[in-house]
Structure formats: structure tokens, C-alpha cells
Amino acid sequence: AQSVTQLDSHVSVSEGTPVLLRCNYSSSYSPSLFWYVQHPNKGLQLLLKYTSAATLVKGINGFEAEFKKSETSFHLTKPSAHMSDAAEYFCVVSDWGGGQGGKLIFGQGTELSVKP
């Protein structure tokens, strides 16, 4: 069965410093992994996705994530935080290739705060 664990419920950084949001997953097959962002009182927007191509995935707004199968991790990073990055971030796993077609599992979310 699939599962996702976001290791921090809240992360606080200063503007201009690096961002690291941690995500570990469990999957019986080759998963697809996504990061979504939700700004306050808004819907969700895709940041980036991994679907068995390059293990280092680049997304929008300077974010990137690295798929590490040996560590079952898909951590999200950004070299330099901006005030506009303050939002909630969700790691998502799906197992389309494993007979679980259609089921998507969301992590509990990590709230990112950016201090001036």
C-alpha cells in the first residue's frame, strides 16, 4: 500500500536562505511523486512531478526535488526563499503502474513560513 510522510508540519526560514521540505514515501511499485503548493485561501497548484525519468526534477518558481529510491525520499528544495513562497506544501504519491490506478495519497502538509 502507498503512504506518504511529510516529516515537518511547519518549517520557518528567513528570506534568501535555502528551503528544505522533507517527504518520505512507501510504495510497492514504481511510484509517481508530486509536490503541490496551496497559498492561503487558494486551490492547489502543481510545483513539480517525478514519473520515472530524471531523478532530479525541476519545477516552477525555482523549486526542485530529488527522487532517491534507496532512501524512499522525495525532498523539495529551493536555494533562496522568497516571501511569496509562504504557503502549505503537499507531497503526493500515486501508483498508476501497480494496479492502484486512480488512488492518490497526500501527505499531511508542511506549512512554510518566510521571515523578512
Place this chain on the structure above:
Amino acid sequence: EAQVTQNPRYLITVTGKKLTVTCSQNMNHEYMSWYRQDPGLGLRQIYYSMNVEVTDKGDVPEGYKVSRKEKRNFPLILESPSPNQTSLYFCASSLLLGGQGNYEQYFGPGTRLTVT
């Protein structure tokens, strides 16, 4: 403009009074899904649909029904709402090619439901 629309955006109702939340997409997507978002729990999948007349349970289907009679519409039905269904609900859609759904999900703006 490509979008997913939900109606209503806000709804306050009483226990036991049947309600329907509509969801419509104009992108000709095969895959549609409903989620509920609760603090500290992230998003949890209620039901999903891989195509017209094809629906399946997600992780939290109890108390909900769905139908997919047309490709563009995927209404969520609460036959007898209870206070524990008070939540923020999101509808989403995505492409589904060759049975694989590793594509970006487009989310609606959300429906905030309060059941008293």
C-alpha cells in the same frame, strides 16, 4: 480558459438534509476526483472516476456518493450530511492516457461545507 468549477463555494446546512456539490471541467479530462481537506490531515481522496460511468472509492468514501454520467461533470452527493462532514472539499481533474494518470491534476477553488 481551462478550469475546474465547483458550486457552491460556501454552504451551511443542517444534519440530514441532502445536498449536492457540483464539479465541472472544460478540459475533456478523463480522470476526476473529490478530496476533503481537514487541518493536520492534508487532503484525503473520497471518490475518483477514470471515465464516464466508471467510479471507485478513495480512502474516505463513507457518507458520500458520486456519479459520472457525462465526461465534464462529477457531482458529490451527501445523502444525509453529518457534522463530521464539515470540511473543505476540492474537485480535481487530469488527463488519463493509456490507463496511466501521471499528469498534473487541476483543482477547483474549493467548497467550504459546514454541517450543523
